[in-house]
Amino acid sequence: MSFSIEAKIRDSIAICGTILRKKGLNYVKKKIQIAIDGPAGAGKSTIAKIAAEKLGYTYIDTGAMYRALTLKALRQSIDLSSEDQVTALLKESTIELKPSENGQLVFLDGENVSNEIRSNEVTSNVSSVAAHASMREIMVELQFEMAVKGGVIMDGRDIGTAVLPDAELKIFMSATVEERARRRFEDNQKRGIESSFESLKEEIALRDKKDSERKASPLVQAEDAIFVDTTSMNIEQAAEAILKLASERMA
Numbered sequence: 001m002s003f004s005i006e007a008k009i010r011d012s013i014a015i016c017g018t019i020l021r022k023k024g025l026n027y028v029k030k031k032i033q034i035a036i037d038g039p040a041g042a043g044k045s046t047i048a049k050i051a052a053e054k055l056g057y058t059y060i061d062t063g064a065m066y067r068a069l070t071l072k073a074l075r076q077s078i079d080l081s082s083e084d085q086v087t088a089l090l091k092e093s094t095i096e097l098k099p100s101e102n103g104q105l106v107f108l109d110g111e112n113v114s115n116e117i118r119s120n121e122v123t124s125n126v127s128s129v130a131a132h133a134s135m136r137e138i139m140v141e142l143q144f145e146m147a148v149k150g151g152v153i154m155d156g157r158d159i160g161t162a163v164l165p166d167a168e169l170k171i172f173m174s175a176t177v178e179e180r181a182r183r184r185f186e187d188n189q190k191r192g193i194e195s196s197f198e199s200l201k202e203e204i205a206l207r208d209k210k211d212s213e214r215k216a217s218p219l220v221q222a223e224d225a226i227f228v229d230t231t232s233m234n235i236e237q238a239a240e241a242i243l244k245l246a247s248e249r250m251a
Helices: 005-022 044-055 062-075 083-091 120-130 133-147 159-163 177-191 197-213 235-250
Strands: 033-037 058-061 095-098 105-108 152-156 169-174 226-229
Touching: 033 044, 033 159, 033 235, 044 058, 044 152, 044 235, 058 062, 058 133, 062 083, 062 095, 062 105, 062 120, 062 133, 062 152, 083 133, 120 133, 120 197, 133 152, 133 159, 152 159, 159 169, 169 235, 177 197, 226 235
Parallel strands: 033 152, 033 169, 058 152, 169 226
Antiparallel strands: 095 105
8 A cells, every 4th residue: 555745754654643642641732814904893803802812823903903093083173084194194194003901002103093993083083094005005014014024813804815915814803783782882881981871883884884995905704714603702701712723733
């Protein structure tokens, strides 16, 4: 009986793995890229942070980068519908994501704007800013450079389709509009931000429509992405689902 070289290699790896496990040793798992896409309020950021911490990975919140640019555009009264003005603004801006004991911090031109970018005004306008193709090209470049070495979890709207098309694990995470509005409402209450549940439902539905219909990198599920519905999941359950999928891909 003859065996291919590939089969012999697989057998050797399996034998080595058995020996290592018997000796109480573990594999050094490959560090992969994990792309999580989905609509606003699906729980992507919170769940990605937990999964990244447990995996020892770097978490990259791409949405925060678009929010930071939106904040600057609002501060400078830039025409949000002008692709040229928004793109020029990004070119003269510095956006940094830095880890801390209290989670990821967002710096805009050296200023910590982690709280400011979560305001209702920024939330209501970020889709308009994020729709511009030339600006997104620059953002995608920045985001790809952050993830090129692997060992990252990145979430957003176009991670699996535009930023990390070759990611080893792609996930499309979603939940019903009602559930996403409830989560946003509770989050706003904790932050001391006044909001209406019904208004949040309308805003989220409108943002879904804008994100899905924009010409530049619309919100769509990548063909090879795994769909995860978090409507009936708590944070821990959703994070565990991601970790299970990641473990399978890293083996």
